[in-house]
Amino acid sequence: MILPLLLAVAQTAPASPPVQGDVIVIAPRLEKELAACLARNCPPAEEVEASLQASVEQFADGRYADARRTLQRAIRRNKDRAATMPGPISSLYATLATVAEHEGESSLWLASARNSVLTLRRHVGEAARPTLEAELAFGDNLVQLGQPDSAGDIYAKAQRLAIARGESRMAAAAAFRRAWLALQQRSHKEAESFANEAVALAGPDNRFMSDLRDIVVMRIALRRGDEGAVDALAARLRQAATVKPLLLTSPPVDDVNSSLLGVVPAEGIRFADVGYWIRPDGRTADAEVLRTSGLGQWGPGILKQIKGRRYVPLTLEAGDPGVFRIDRYTVRASVQFVTGTRVRQRAGRLSVHVVDLTETDALSTVQQQRTAAARVRTET
Numbered sequence: 001m002i003l004p005l006l007l008a009v010a011q012t013a014p015a016s017p018p019v020q021g022d023v024i025v026i027a028p029r030l031e032k033e034l035a036a037c038l039a040r041n042c043p044p045a046e047e048v049e050a051s052l053q054a055s056v057e058q059f060a061d062g063r064y065a066d067a068r069r070t071l072q073r074a075i076r077r078n079k080d081r082a083a084t085m086p087g088p089i090s091s092l093y094a095t096l097a098t099v100a101e102h103e104g105e106s107s108l109w110l111a112s113a114r115n116s117v118l119t120l121r122r123h124v125g126e127a128a129r130p131t132l133e134a135e136l137a138f139g140d141n142l143v144q145l146g147q148p149d150s151a152g153d154i155y156a157k158a159q160r161l162a163i164a165r166g167e168s169r170m171a172a173a174a175a176f177r178r179a180w181l182a183l184q185q186r187s188h189k190e191a192e193s194f195a196n197e198a199v200a201l202a203g204p205d206n207r208f209m210s211d212l213r214d215i216v217v218m219r220i221a222l223r224r225g226d227e228g229a230v231d232a233l234a235a236r237l238r239q240a241a242t243v244k245p246l247l248l249t250s251p252p253v254d255d256v257n258s259s260l261l262g263v264v265p266a267e268g269i270r271f272a273d274v275g276y277w278i279r280p281d282g283r284t285a286d287a288e289v290l291r292t293s294g295l296g297q298w299g300p301g302i303l304k305q306i307k308g309r310r311y312v313p314l315t316l317e318a319g320d321p322g323v324f325r326i327d328r329y330t331v332r333a334s335v336q337f338v339t340g341t342r343v344r345q346r347a348g349r350l351s352v353h354v355v356d357l358t359e360t361d362a363l364s365t366v367q368q369q370r371t372a373a374a375r376v377r378t379e380t
Contacts (some may be wrong), residue, residue: 030056031054044077047093052092054072060328068105076263094116101144102269104326116138136158136177169202172201172202182194192216211312218230237312246311270298295329328356328357333348336348
């Protein structure tokens with residue numbers, strides 16, 4: 001089963017292995033497989049999986065509207081099967097929420113995120129682990145949609161249900177989200193309290209949650225003027241290079257509304273895929289724009305933001321270059337009804353949305369090539 005795009009991205013296929021400087025092209029193999037599946041009236045579970053995979057292929061290729069339509073059609077065909085296929089139907093909605101976020105369809109984003117969790121509440125159970133995971137994802141979406149109070153309520157509910165069910169790790173994850181939300185709202189005392197609660201729920205052997213708590217404490221110290229807090233924590237923490245890198249601190253992305261340059265694409269969406277190294281010491285290096293669609297004027301600001309990131313240092317062999325990651329940056333305004341018209345169009349301030357594309361086949365090929373080339377350089 002494909003996880004929502006926010007957490008992981010399904011496989012796509014490159015037309016040919018790209019090398020540095022090449023334009024990355026993604027062949028529509030999975031779209032063709034979906035069409036073939038529909039033509040032979042394949043079983044619903046297979047069709048939903050094919051729809052998910054095709055939509056992610058379209059998303060990775062920057063065709064957000066196509067991805068949205070693929071998912072919406074799959075939902076229309078299969079939503080009545082939610083009782084027997086709750087997980088797959090929930091995944092359709094969750095993936096649609098991420099596509100809608102990047103496309104600027106805020107109402108669809110919210111509705112899809114809500115439907116993802118509602119499907120599981122109704123057909124799996126309110127306190128079931130998959131439902132609790134979806135609740136946390138729904139809360140994350142609410143934060144991004146500018147509804148922190150509602151998100152806090154969702155996190156608190158998920159924590160309460162997880163504790164009652166004996167799901168200590170899930171309860172800890174909910175408590176940590178409450179800590180991070182309090183940190184964003186500059187409620188430092190509350191943030192520390194929730195972070196400590198998360199560690200207690202996770203148990204003494206859960207080093208990862210302890211590290212997360214320490215990151216919260218470090219962020220608070222940084223705000224209070226302790227400029228050495230990041231270096232002190234980075235000197236103490238380590239993580240395996242095989243897991244997703246854990247971010248310590250990052251500067252904000254430059255305000256994209258202060259430099260409206262260039263020609264706006266007809267669809268009003270700009271995106272770029274940016275590759276960068278995370279070195280063993282947790283610092284980033286060699287950030288590069290791998291592919292862009294009308295985002296050139298903001299490229300320097302995005303690269304500057306990536307260069308300023310600090311991650312938890314990695315446990316690697318001597319001479320290992322680190323890990324290569326790829327992020328998709330989307331810059332867009334929201335789609336809305338403009339005052340005095342009945343036409344929905346993009347209007348208002350632009351916003352930046354980021355998703356990790358490292359694991360897609362097309363872009364993991366770039367990752368593998370960069371890693372292999374770097375290792376050759378270190379060995380010669």
